[in-house]
Amino acid sequence: MINIVFWFFVILTIAAALIVVLSKNLVYAAMALLVTLLGVAAMYIFLWADFLAGTQVMIYIGGILILLLFGIMLTHKITSVRISHTNVQRGVGALIVAAIFAGLAWMVNITPWLNIPVQEPQQTVHDIGILLMTDFLLPFEVASVLLLGALIGAAVLARKES
Incomplete structure (x- = not known):
């Protein structure tokens, strides 16, 4: 049951992060950022890092995201502004992201997970x-x-x- 809930939060966080990056509406992107940060806080709870989860909620959601939302709401006609996603650096950025992802996947693959001792929470x-x-x-x-x-x-x- 815990694995199902964990994977739910993982998929929710990744989907919300993709919406943040791909959304053309700033309000939708900010709301998806809220879901992303809450998902990260939930994953901290699964890692028994309750202090980091509380800090995540108080600082990032309670402070930075609310400041971002106030900035969006107080700016005139920001909801009708469309963000252009076409950029010259898009291909270079995709290559860099692919290289970082490949490096992380390689590191996860070579790590001897069964030899790492499990610590008590x-x-x-x-x-x-x-x-x-x-x-x-x-x-x-x-x-x-x-x-x-x-x-x-x-x-x-x-x-x-x-």
Whole structure:
């Protein structure tokens, strides 16, 4: 049963990614990107990487994709704009993609999958939280202060002069 659900998400993610690339309507492409990112988050859950799944949803879907959708909605007449897919670099890009796919397929083929030991699933969120509050407390706080400074700087720049 788990294999069926996993392959459902794999096929859904690949199909949505193809729609993102091949769609001529930006709104459809953005919605397909939403499905693609949700599919990737589902695959992270299958890999017992619950922290990465949550991060995927919060950062990419909750932040970047919503920003992209606001940009599309606030741009006038963006739904009627058609994107041209004819390009000089299309053939070169297809060759590069085929070479990368062939390299990845070769690497998957030569990997001795049966010799790799299976690890027990772990609670990654708990372990990351413990590490952030003990061993990596100083870098965590430095990153927090840096983000706070960027937020204050953005607020100062966005403020209207009276």
